Every structure is written in C-alpha cells, then in structure tokens.
Amino acid sequence: MKYDIVIGLEVHLQLNTKTKIFCGCSTTFGNSPNSQTCPVCLGFPGVLPVFNKGVLDLSLRSALALGCTVSKFIKFDRKNYFYPDLPKNFQISQYDLPLAKDGLLEIDVEDGSRKRIRIRRVHMEEDAGKLVHEKEASLVDFNRCGTPLLEIVSEPDINSPEEAYRYLTALKEILRYLEVSDCNMEEGSLRCDANISLKPKGSEELGTKAEVKNVNSFKAVRGALSYEVQRQEELLSNSERVVQETRLWDPDKEVTVSMRSKEEAHDYRYFPEPDLVPFVITDKTIQEVRSALPELPQAKRARFIKEIGLSEYDAGVITSEKEMADYFEGCIKLYDKPKVVANWLMGDFTAALKEKGLESISQCEMDPADFIGMLKMIDDGSISGKMAKSILAEAIQEGKAPKDLVSAKGLTQISDKPQLEDLVGKAMEENGEVVEEYRRGKKGAIAYLVGQVMQKTKGKANPKLVNEILRKKLEG
Amino acid sequence: MGIIKKKDVLYVASLARIKLADGQIEGFTGQLDSILDYIKQLDEVDTESVQPTSHVLPMVNVFRKDDVKPSLPQEKVLENAPGKEGYFFKVPKVIDGAEK
Ligand SMILES: [Zn+2]
Numbered sequence: 001m002k003y004d005i006v007i008g009l010e011v012h013l014q015l016n017t018k019t020k021i022f023c024g025c026s027t028t029f030g031n032s033p034n035s036q037t038c039p040v041c042l043g044f045p046g047v048l049p050v051f052n053k054g055v056l057d058l059s060l061r062s063a064l065a066l067g068c069t070v071s072k073f074i075k076f077d078r079k080n081y082f083y084p085d086l087p088k089n090f091q092i093s094q095y096d097l098p099l100a101k102d103g104l105l106e107i108d109v110e111d112g113s114r115k116r117i118r119i120r121r122v123h124m125e126e127d128a129g130k131l132v133h134e135k136e137a138s139l140v141d142f143n144r145c146g147t148p149l150l151e152i153v154s155e156p157d158i159n160s161p162e163e164a165y166r167y168l169t170a171l172k173e174i175l176r177y178l179e180v181s182d183c184n185m186e187e188g189s190l191r192c193d194a195n196i197s198l199k200p201k202g203s204e205e206l207g208t209k210a211e212v213k214n215v216n217s218f219k220a221v222r223g224a225l226s227y228e229v230q231r232q233e234e235l236l237s238n239s240e241r242v243v244q245e246t247r248l249w250d251p252d253k254e255v256t257v258s259m260r261s262k263e264e265a266h267d268y269r270y271f272p273e274p275d276l277v278p279f280v281i282t283d284k285t286i287q288e289v290r291s292a293l294p295e296l297p298q299a300k301r302a303r304f305i306k307e308i309g310l311s312e313y314d315a316g317v318i319t320s321e322k323e324m325a326d327y328f329e330g331c332i333k334l335y336d337k338p339k340v341v342a343n344w345l346m347g348d349f350t351a352a353l354k355e356k357g358l359e360s361i362s363q364c365e366m367d368p369a370d371f372i373g374m375l376k377m378i379d380d381g382s383i384s385g386k387m388a389k390s391i392l393a394e395a396i397q398e399g400k401a402p403k404d405l406v407s408a409k410g411l412t413q414i415s416d417k418p419q420l421e422d423l424v425g426k427a428m429e430e431n432g433e434v435v436e437e438y439r440r441g442k443k444g445a446i447a448y449l450v451g452q453v454m455q456k457t458k459g460k461a462n463p464k465l466v467n468e469i470l471r472k473k474l475e476g
Numbered sequence: 477m478g479i480i481k482k483k484d485v486l487y488v489a490s491l492a493r494i495k496l497a498d499g500q501i502e503g504f505t506g507q508l509d510s511i512l513d514y515i516k517q518l519d520e521v522d523t524e525s526v527q528p529t530s531h532v533l534p535m536v537n538v539f540r541k542d543d544v545k546p547s548l549p550q551e552k553v554l555e556n557a558p559g560k561e562g563y564f565f566k567v568p569k570v571i572d573g574a575e576k
Pocket residue numbers: 020023024025036037038039040041042146
C-alpha cells in the first residue's frame with residue numbers, strides 16, 4: 001500500500017534581546033553556570049515578572065513577516081509541569097490567546113513549483129534551564145532559564161522530509177533577514193520538534209503520529225523524518241500499530257529511538273498568569289511594525305531577477321543571507337556590472353571568507369568600495385583577473401584593502417602606452433629574425449615577442465595591450 | 477454521592493507530587509467535593525454578556541525596557557541549594573534523560 005506523509009513542525013526560536021523575557025538578566029550565551037540569574041528567573045516566591053518590550057517588538061516583526069493575523073488582545077498563561085530545569089514548576093507561555101495565528105510560508109518544492117505551508121500559531125514563552133546529566137546526578141544551569149522564545153507551529157501541510165528541510169531553510173532565511181535571532185541550531189537558538197504520521201494514500205483520516213526530538217541540524221531533521229517514514233511504513237505494511245510517543249534522533253546510528261519514559265498523558269493545567277497583566281496591541285502598532293519590515297528574501301530575489309537581471313540561481317545564492325544581499329547591493333551602486341559582481345561574490349569571495357573562517361560577509365573588513373575599486377582596476381587594465389583573485393584572497397585573509405596590496409607589491413600592470421610602445425620597439429629590434437618570420441606569414445611568432453616584453457617588465461606589462469601594439473607595428 | 481472519586485484525588489495528588497496516606501484519601505475526596513459544590517453556585521449567575529476576565533486589575537501593557545540589570549552573585553544564588561557542584565545546582569538524576 002502507498003502512504004501519504006503528514007508532517008507538522010514546531011520551531012522554538014531564541015529571540016536576540018539583550019535581557020530575558022521577564023527579568024533584567026543578560027541572555028549572553030556560554031557564561032559560567034548560574035551567573036545570569038536573579039530571584040525572578042530562579043522562581044523565588046513573591047517575585048514579580050515584568051514583560052520585556054523588546055520581546056514583543058521582535059515577536060511582532062516575526063509574526064507579521066510570516067503573514068500572521070496578530071491578536072489585538074493577548075495574555076500569558078502558566079503551563080504546569082515538574083522538571084528540574086524549570087524552577088517555578090511552571091513555564092510562562094501563551095495558551096488560548098497567542099500572539100498571532102494563520103500565517104503562511106512559501107517554499108520551493110522538488111518539482112520546481114511553490115507550495116504554501118500554513119502556520120497555525122505563533123506565541124511567546126520563556127525558555128527552561130539547561131541540564132547536564134552525570135552518572136549519579138543531574139546538574140542545573142539556569143542561565144538560559146527565562147530567555148525569550150518564539151514558538152512557531154506549522155499546520156501538518158508538509159508532505160515529505162525534503163519539504164520539512166525546505167520549510168526550515170525558508171523560515172530561517174526570513175528570521176535572519178528580520179534580525180530577530182541567530183537561528184543557530186548547534187547553539188540551540190533554533191530548535192525543532194517534528195510530528196510525523198502516515199495515512200493510506202488519499203485517505204482523509206490522519207494516522208497515529210510520533211514526535212521526533214533531539215535534532216540539532218536541518219539535515220538531521222530530514223534524516224530523522226526519512227527514518228520515521230521508513231519505520232512507520234514497515235509497521236503499517238505488517239498491520240502493526242504506530243504508537244503515539246516521543247522518539248529521540250540518534251545522529252550516530254541515524255535512527256530514532258523511543259524515549260520509553262512512562263508516557264502519561266500530559267496534563268499541563270494551563271491557567272492565566274496572575275502576575276502579568278494582559279496586553280493590547282493596537283492597529284497603529286501593527287501598522288508601524290509592518291511598515292518597518294525589511295524587504296524579505298522572496299521579494300528581494302524577485303527584484304534581483306527582474307530589475308537587476310540576475311539569473312534565478314544567482315539571485316537565490318546572493319539573497320540566501322541578508323548580509324550578502326546587502327553587500328551585493330552596496331557594490332552595484334558603485335559598479336554597473338551586477339553579473340560580474342555576483343560571480344565574484346559567489347566564487348572567490350565566498351571561498352576566501354570560508355578560508356578565513358568567517359560565517360558572514362559582514363564580518364569581513366573589506367567594504368564594497370574597496371572591492372569595487374579592485375574590479376575597476378581589472379577593467380582599466382592595471383591588474384589582470386588572475387592577479388585580482390590572489391589579491392582578493394590575501395586582502396580578506398589579512399584584512400587589508402586590495403589597492404594597498406597592489407601598490408605594496410608593485411603588482412600594478414603596466415598599461416602606459418608610450419612606455420609599452422618603447423618596450424615593444426626594443427624587443428622588435430633585438431629579434432629581427434622573429435619579426436621577419438612573422439612578416440613572412442608565421443603569425444604564431446608574435447607570442448615570442450610578447451614573451452620578450454613580459455620578461456623585460458617581470459610579467460607586469462598588460463598582455464592585451466602589448467599584443468595590440470605589436471600587431472600594429474608588425475603589420476604597419 | 478459527589479462527583480469526586482478516589483481516583484481523582486490520587487490523580488491530582490500525583491500531578492502535585494504529593495504522597496497521600498490511605499487514611500487521607502477519603503477525607504480529601506469529601507473536601508474537594510464540597511469545594512466544587514460551593515463554586516458550583518456560580519453556575520446560577522447569568523454570564524452571557526460578561527467578557528471573560530483574564531486579570532483582576534484593570535490594567536494592560538505593563539512593560540520594562542530591554543536593559544540589562546545586574547544578576548545575583550553566583551555564591552548567593554547557590555547559598556540555599558541543598559546540592560551543588562561548582563556553580564551548578566545538583567539534583568537527583570533525571571532518569572528519562574530527555575530535555576524539554
Ligand atoms: Zn533573572
């Protein structure tokens with residue numbers, strides 16, 4: 001029997017505010033355990049949480065960019081459960097009046113068409129602490145506890161592991177453009193849980209789903225889901241039952257394993273958080289946030305194709321990171337050859353960034369003016385394209401301006417016509433036989449003469465110009 | 477006979493991580509029942525045109541600015557902890573090994 005795959009994704013995003021959602025503790029990653037905690041985020045009795053305005057701002061940006069309808073009236077609720085990473089024994093989250101609902105995210109699917117994945121809801125909540133498990137005990141660090149999270153829940157509109165991968169990629173692209181989060185899955189600033197079930201092809205009724213956790217890269221999400229498809233297909237084909245459970249991805253063995261915990265049904269007993277008053281979001285606020293949204297990747301891509309004339313592929317690569325797209329736009333303001341700029345950025349420039357271990361072009365010291373200065377030196381013949389490649393690599397590696405490297409190394413090509421004419425004349429004088437050969441019809445002899453001029457200039461003569469001048473003199 | 481059964485009391489106790497002695501269960505069953513009975517009086521009020529209250533204070537939009545405030549010194553944080561290791565709180569091992 002053939003099956004349809006039904007996947008829904010729950011993404012938790014750490015918002016990059018300076019402080020936690022309900023207290024003034026810093027959210028900086030990687031500091032000494034429990035150094036960023038206070039009575040509020042440690043859940044001491046009698047303390048009062050106060051909502052961070054920055055969290056609402058970033059959340060609104062995200063919700064609106066995802067095409068959601070923002071609620072005019074929102075509140076926070078307590079989600080009650082016991083776990084050592086949660087000092088209050090409840091998590092402040094949003095239950096029945098979330099920040100936003102009914103969004104859309106468009107993805108490119110494998111057949112080249114576009115597909116819309118509906119977003120069910122977007123809500124704000126606090127992160128829990130971090131546990132380190134030892135042999136005999138578990139250790140708790142509450143630095144992360146209270147870090148603002150945005151939970152983005154998709155509808156089960158995703159129908160293959162590859163689509164799940166593309167949904168996450170598209171979502172991350174948008175969120176990075178919005179500058180609301182680092183979206184770093186390895187550091188945990190973006191986390192993803194996946195629900196997956198199978199149903200007989202065309203059937204309306206949903207099958208029993210498994211929830212997959214512990215995936216720490218987009219590729220791992222795709223891998224874990226592919227494994228689940230295979231596992232559930234096998235069970236169903238053998239008339240066995242899929243158990244509703246949480247399964248953990250084991251990246252080494254590339255399998256999912258049942259958590260085998262006592263799967264008692266969760267009973268979170270949500271109720272309104274009495275320590276926080278509700279929030280009213282006016283149309284005016286929504287309008288302000290909406291009008292301040294940056295151009296999003298899809299719109300930028302379309303504009304680069306239509307107005308700037310990039311190919312679909314080039315536009316896709318250049319716009320996949322906002323920093324790169326911004327850099328590209330900075331360049332083409334100074335230089336009217338977008339295709340040339342795109343090729344350099346995607347090729348040698350990206351390679352040089354990687355070589356230096358930079359994650360983004362914005363970390364590189366070379367600004368668009370320096371870079372375009374170098375491209376113009378190629379155009380006016382001061383340096384060759386080949387020289388430019390090694391200059392660019394060195395400039396990025398050393399954090400120097402290309403033009404300084406060129407002059408420091410005396411790399412500038414000799415493109416001065418009178419000087420080259422002089423040199424060509426000398427070369428012809430010294431090699432009378434070769435000149436004769438050429439004039440008798442052995443046109444290949446010109447290469448030898450070019451070589452002579454190059455030797456005289458230690459390779460710095462502009463070969464194109466030398467060729468031109470030689471040809472003129474030989475024919476003339 | 478009330479609506480609260482022995483199994484309900486045991487369930488609520490397990491959610492709250494409270495261990496009840498056999499003798500206590502019956503007592504709580506009756507008490508919870510009478511509390512529910514008392515609250516039930518609210519059913520008589522016509523709330524058709526009343527907005528659900530999510531907070532008792534007539535206030536909205538209480539914010540703080542995203543400015544860092546000093547945290548507690550680590551020694552203070554751990555001062556009353558029953559168990560610690562370095563700057564970590566130390567708790568009995570969490571068996572299912574899964575993070576939320
Ligand atoms: Zn705090």
